[in-house]
Amino acid sequence: MRKGRILKGIGGFYYVETSDGLIECKARGIFRNEKIKPCVGDLVEITVDNKGIGIIEAINPRASQLIRPPVANITQMVVVSAIVEPKLNFSLLNRIILNGEFNNLRIVACFNKKDLISDLQRQNIINSFRNTGYKTIFTSVKNGDGIEDLKRELDGHISVFCGPSGVGKSSLIKAILPHRSEDLEIGSLSGKVKRGKHTTRHVELFKTGINGYLADTPGFGNIDLSNIDQYGLEELFPEFVDLRQDCRFKGCLHINEPECKVKAEVGIKVSSERYSFYKEAHIELLNKR
Ligand SMILES: Nc1nc2c(ncn2[C@@H]2O[C@H](COP(=O)(O)OP(=O)(O)OP(=O)(O)O)[C@@H](O)[C@H]2O)c(=O)[nH]1
Numbered sequence: 375m376r377k378g379r380i381l382k383g384i385g386g387f388y389y390v391e392t393s394d395g396l397i398e399c400k401a402r403g404i405f406r407n408e409k410i411k412p413c414v415g416d417l418v419e420i421t422v423d424n425k426g427i428g429i430i431e432a433i434n435p436r437a438s439q440l441i442r443p444p445v446a447n448i449t450q451m452v453v454v455s456a457i458v459e460p461k462l463n464f465s466l467l468n469r470i471i472l473n474g475e476f477n478n479l480r481i482v483a484c485f486n487k488k489d490l491i492s493d494l495q496r497q498n499i500i501n502s503f504r505n506t507g508y509k510t511i512f513t514s515v516k517n518g519d520g521i522e523d524l525k526r527e528l529d530g531h532i533s534v535f536c537g538p539s540g541v542g543k544s545s546l547i548k549a550i551l552p553h554r555s556e557d558l559e560i561g562s563l564s565g566k567v568k569r570g571k572h573t574t575r576h577v578e579l580f581k582t583g584i585n586g587y588l589a590d591t592p593g594f595g596n597i598d599l600s601n602i603d604q605y606g607l608e609e610l611f612p613e614f615v616d617l618r619q620d621c622r623f624k625g626c627l628h629i630n631e632p633e634c635k636v637k638a639e640v641g642i643k644v645s646s647e648r649y650s651f652y653k654e655a656h657i658e659l660l661n662k663r
Pocket residue numbers: 486487488489490513514515516517537538539540541542543544545546559560561562563570571572573574591592593594
């Protein structure tokens with residue numbers, strides 16, 4: 375038995391990184407009956423036949439499992455956005471972050487295409503995420519700004535790059551891993567619709583820096599919050615954490631309750647943009663019940 379990590383899965387084959395290099399593997403039929411499927415990121419045990427084809431014999435328990443994108447054992451989400459081209463969708467950005475929080479992942483908020491925005495636009499973004507504790511990085515693939523900062527955040531983590539189509543996820547990864555550029559598909563924005571089109575299709579983990587792995591993902595258009603518990607929602611806003619114990623009522627949802635410390639701090643310690651998003655998510659979960 376050898377141990378390894380699945381870096382890529384295509385057409386029923388899994389590519390497992392082992393101390394002897396990358397080994398092409400098939401999965402044991404038994405997994406299908408047990409309704410678990412090997413997933414990129416899984417730590418697995420394999421045997422190799424005399425033709426050099428590996429068989430995945432066992433899948434280690436997963437520390438985390440993201441459904442969209444399907445990657446196991448990730449520890450960090452790099453949420454990539456642009457401010458223009460495509461225009462920032464603040465609600466979608468926060469939904470992606472919420473999904474990361476829900477999965478207990480460290481969040482890095484990466485704002486790419488810095489070359490297209492002003493200092494004021496940058497400052498507004500920083501302000502709207504105040505007291506969240508999220509690592510915020512501004513990058514430009516065009517002039518190389520911030521790429522080294524981003525690289526440093528990847529050491530020791532298994533990261534997924536998430537975000538809408540066309541924001542430059544694949545371009546950033548190409549800048550971080552120039553030797554893998556032939557494996558990354560970069561799209562170009564259509565001049566007419568400036569919305570971007572999906573160019574990245576499958577998930578693969580790439581090795582990066584010191585003990586880091588990263589995965590590119592295809593951009594997505596919307597995120598549904600239905601797996602989040604209506605009462606647990608407020609716990610997923612790190613800027614509420616130091617305030618909530620000062621709300622008058624235990625279990626305060628920071629919506630209509632009197633003497634709510636979170637509401638009192640909107641525009642001060644809690645940005646009004648993030649609080650508006652909190653209300654939006656709260657109402658959405660309320661209506662889903
Ligand atoms: N001006 C500018 N353009 C950029 C920058 N980074 C990427 N682009 C351009 O943005 C377009 C989209 O880049 P991609 O890397 O394909 O975007 P993506 O996020 O991977 O998109 P999907 O794979 O569809 O999700 C390409 O035309 C890039 O050349 C940047 O920092 N500045």
